Amino acid sequence: MAKKVKIDFNRVPKPVRYVIAIGLPLVILLLFFFIYYRPKSAEIKALKSEIQKQEQEITNAERKLAKLPELKAKYNVLVMELDDLKRQLPEEKEVSGLLKQVSDLGIESGLVINLWKPANKRVHSSGILYEIPVKVEMSGSYHNLGVFFSKLTTLNRIVNLKNIKLGRPRPSGKEAVLQIALDTVTFSAIPEKELKKMKKSKKKKRRR
Structure with missing residues (x-):
């Protein structure tokens, strides 16, 4: 114990x-x-x-x-x-019809189309649209040109006019006629398949 x-x-x-x-x-x-x-x-x-x-x-x-x-x-x-x-925006297959419509509006406005030269389409800066430019040379009066511009605004498609150059007017009857040079630009949405191809191509370039 x-x-x-x-x-x-x-x-x-x-x-x-x-x-x-x-x-x-x-x-x-x-x-x-x-x-x-x-x-x-x-x-x-x-x-x-x-x-x-x-x-x-x-x-x-x-x-x-x-x-x-x-x-x-x-x-x-x-x-x-x-x-x-x-x-x-027209589909690409509709662009030729739209451009013909623009040309017809010029003729309807009293302008003489001297040159209508479509250029190659190019990708717009947005990356989702094609730009389709057309080099245009026309002749007509200031009034004819104003009517043409007014008619273009009635189109339900987007058509831009760029690089507008007006030559010196020459007397012709009651009105003075001038030479007009401009670029007509319309747009079309790039098809989904082509967009995917373009994205894949960009990824490959980044990897290099």
Whole structure:
């Protein structure tokens, strides 16, 4: 049977008693700090940081959600504008008919077509359209030219006139006749298959 050990603190020297009285609570306090408080404090700090992060994400999500109706409205407007633009763009097979229509309008306006020279189509800077330019030389009066420009605005297709050059007018009967040079440019949507080929070609060039 184990014997009970009794310590008579009265016999313990005073300095030792002071050390025990002060040191023991200090040891307990240090053990509490390192074993319990410090890990819990780090855990609390990490949780606070995570909460702040989640709060920021919630705030950002709420801002985006508030803008959602506005973004949807803008998107719908852009879709409508794109559909309207597509309706104004002829398919490539329709371009020759459109160009003939432009030529006929010039003749109907009293202009004489001296040159009608289509150039090779080229890809528009947008990357989704073909530009089909035609070099045109005509002769007629200012009035005839004004009528021609007015008739072009009635077309339901997009036709641009560029590089317009007017020569010196020459008297011809009651009106002065001038030489007119310009570039007629119309557009057609690039077919989906060709767009895919062009994108693949660009990717290959980037890899080189």
